[in-house]
Amino acid sequence: MQLIWAALAGMVVYLDTTAIAQILICQPIIACPLWGYFVGEPEVGLIIGAVFQLIYLGNLQIGAARFAEGNIGAFIAVVLASQFCESNNSSYPIALLLAFFIGLVAAQAGSYLAPTVRRIVGRIVPQYVLAAEQGDSGMVRSWFMLAVGVHLVAGFVYSLFWLVIGSYSIDLFSQTSIYHRLVESLTDGPLYSDRAILLFGSILGAVCAVAFRVLIRKKTIPLFIFVTIFGAIVMVWYFSHLVDRTYSLEMGCLL
């Protein structure tokens, strides 16, 4: 049942991404934490939302261009990760990594979704224009609602498809010996292993690379360097003087 609710929420994410309003609620940094709060895993939502947001920061939905459905991918990842954390207490890293991988695949496969929907809508449009020429307001409204329906169904079916596939794959994978070896290699008793810390460091490096490439232009490099140095000094000072270090070190490991 939760998958149906999640697919409905995924439908809203899809609509706001491509079809209606585009007011930002579909973005990973908004939608993922919201879902996280909804299911009681806010940190999972925030972490996956932040990572996917930076990865797909430069994802442009321009004209006829094909684009990855990063928003839906992120949403699928957070649903799967929170579901896995809920049913399996083997901590975050495995859930995050598996969901991250499935989310990325769903996002990339989603680059075929919008073109398909646009082709279907392309068949509706001539009927819509014809009804408008004839002044038939009822038919104009009906054809328009049909187009809205196509978007609704596309968003719902696509989300549900990946949620079911993802959920089933994670269940199957968690029963294999590879999974248990992965758990062993990523954890060291109650702590994370060096390998897990290296992998999370790698994800951090990768998302920083994507974000910098999108946000920094040649002319703003001096400003970037200046603010980075200033910001690093302020944060180290803040960390050293004002913060509960134990909490931050624990969260640093979790992040």
Next chain:
Amino acid sequence: MKRLKSSEKLRLIWRSLWIQVLLNYKTMQGAGYLHILWPWVKDSEHRANRVRRVSGFLNGHPVFSAFALGAMLKRLSDGDAENEPEEFDAWRDSLAGPLGMVGDSLIWERWKPALLALGVFLTSFNILFNVVTSDVALLLVLLSLIILYNIPLFALRWWALDESYEKGKAVLSLGGYPALHSLQIGLDRFAAAVAACIAAFALLLVFLGFSWIGFGVGFVITFALMQARVSVAVSVLLALLASLIVSVFI
């Protein structure tokens, strides 16, 4: 001179939120413009002609559609669609390039990524430093991000409808608006400052115990692959794979 009423502008803005629903590869947003202008077109005695004029090919940034809408309404009310149909079509075609380029460059490429990156920085900073402990307060931060993103865009739509209705056929002259260039420069600086905050935060995470080797491998490989025009997801996955290989040797 006649201006658009506030109620008309509100109706245009509300209907323009649905402009992408009818997006297709033949006329792109053309049918979406028809949807927005339908209440102004349906009762006209030249309805069929007007429907054809406004539903032809047109594509631009959804927010910047307000510029085309105001100008189209003005030209429809002046009877240009009946008097000069071919010229009207050519004029409509000529709007697509500038509306797309300026809108995409300002909003998709600058305002949206910079603001979202700021959101990522603030929420990650909060997880680590525990500044705001209440869940409700953090939700308010997310809500304020949505509001902060949308207020300028809705204000732009409102202003654009007035200005373009006044300019009519000469709507593209608004492209020379002096604030446009300074806005681009300002947004570039804002984006660089946000990137710098993320960089400083990443340095702090490495200082707190994240693997600097992993960070370096992830950063260099992703950046290099993206420079080589490999897709983002593939770049990130290859960077992760490389880190796994590196972890075997450490």
